[in-house]
Amino acid sequence: MSWCGRLPEVVLLVDLLRAPERAARLSPAEWDVVIPQARQSHLLASLAARLWAAGVSGQVPAEVARHLGSAVVLQRKQCQGLAHELDHLRPALAEAGEPVLLLKGAAYITAGLPPAAGRLMSDIDILVHTSALPAVERVLAGHGWSAGKIDPYNERYYRQWMHEIPPLGHRQRRSTLDVHHTILPPTSTGQIDAAALWRQAVEASPGVMVLGPEDMVLHSAAHLFHEGEFGHGLRDLLDLDGLLRHFAGLEGPQFYARLLARAHSMGLERPLYYACLHAARVLETPLPAELIAALRPTGLAALKGPFMDFLFRRAFTPGHSSCRLPLTGFALFCLYVRSHYLRMPLRLLLPHLLRKACMDLRAGAGTGATDRKVAKEAG
Template sequence: MDRYQDPLMCLLRAPDLAQNFSPEQWNLALGQAELAQLMGVLASQYLPASSWLPQVVQQRLAWANRLVEHQQRAVNMALQQLFDALGMFSPMLLKGAAYQVAATPNSAGRMMSDIDILIPQQHLQKAEQSLWLHGWDNRGKTPYDEKYYRAWMHELPPFVHQKTGIILDLHHHWLPSSCRWQFDINEVCKKASYCTESSFLIPEIKDLCIHSAIHLVTSGEGDKGWRDLRDLYLLSQLTEREPLLARAEQFGLVKPVAKVLVLAEQLFGEQPIAPTASWALKAMLPAHSSYQSWSVSAAKMSFYCQAHLSRMPLPLLLPHLMRKAAARYAKA
């Protein structure tokens, strides 16, 4: 296991080595996978030929697989409801829902926390009202949160379906209005197309790659970095590197996209390196007790701050973070 010191990375990259895992290694790997939202991925990889797995591992993976199947059915049902509400606005799926509908290589076992849909900005008001009529609600936010989303962000306040509890993020762009990177989102819409048996538009593969990379850079969610880097690595295998970077250059995003592609190659490429080999990779580690060190904490905090600085200029960011910190303190 010298090339894959980390048990979870060993499972993801070198399945044959897992046959020599001790119970302690299995417990550590599955604990890391749960926090990294990769249990479903492991289930899709290992359950088809699972006779050699320890029984308790089979049980945990089978439970994760049932959870993924339940979520996929719920998402498919929600998409039918959402098209009734948004179909007239040429809706386009993003991230997890797009992967599921397009059946991309990274979709097997992938879990998602919400559904992401993009529509043209000029239709937002009518789309929001239509969602309200169809059981989706995003009202009840504080005046500040309303301003945060509607003036600065690239999406409306999150919607929750009143019966199912499914969360919807309705986007009008990939990037916040206050972000230092900007481009014409209509260029993405022009290249999008319909998948078989789907009424939603899906971005082309190069654009799915770019959005995956730029979302990781701007979200600050390093704890889910392995899942997102795996998404990008597998998606990027479906297109040539030069056209992908040329497309990113068209959007003015080639530098951040190229950096994230390097990280994806370092973890999942032909010559992987240790997941603690650099500051950037440390920021991507799962939030597991096995990675509690000052250097990992510093890397994650730095990544979080840089992500937010890319989303909002400092004069907006500092008051925003102070307000959020005060709100968390008041609830404590």
């Protein structure tokens, strides 16, 4: 049975991501469903890359090819912009004694990993040592990076509870930089050893590093399954599918053994379990049954399984009206609250959500891009 149950329309985009050669059999009406689903999921350029790699891009209708081509142009422009920003970041961070360590989309693209094909990104994420944060902020400010005007409550939220500082925007180039000092909020359920992340980091290109294979998968899983916004949930799940297939293909079963051990040492067994379970269900990621069995929750935690399946099934459905499942809004709200519960104690969570709701109500339409990002990520 399909992962999406009674709604066959949902399968179209997922089926093409699984088996792009099926594109030759789609009708114009089906393409009218697939294209908006892919655009809404931030996967239009990724779909184009898969069709190209499968050798079927020439078999799509001309009007579809135009949409796909436009997405590819945008993605290539983002890759060029990333390369340009790295030319500025390397010497800037060197002044603070820090290397450039990229995370998420920027890391995949720079390292040439499978998720890079068609991968869109809205900002550049980097990791720096916690002890270097003051120097990094000072140096970046001298090079034109600024957080701009931020509500004092949001500023305090980032500084006290988050694993990153408020997003920085460049005054001239209008790019956005997320500076992390670890990969999850310090108050979260994980036991992240940031020093261990640095010890396993590898060089992806001259002067630019990325996380080691196991840590890259765990960060992707932790980010997705601790996240409260699932507008690009299917895209992030596709990232995990690509990473798992790639590293297991290079290293074989030993990779899974190391991944499991690393998840245990970092306290990230639960997000890795969800990552493996849903990648296998949605994208048919080939994973050993014993890996999922070793990660499967037991006891009281196992009782939440059906409810979590209900939530994530909706979270990984493209956010388009053609495939909206019943109670999707309720599911996304539950995941939003859950993400905050994972970040902070309940005694602080309820006042925080109330405060953020009031702030959202009075938010002005003239808020800048960086300010909107700050407000969104802070709640």
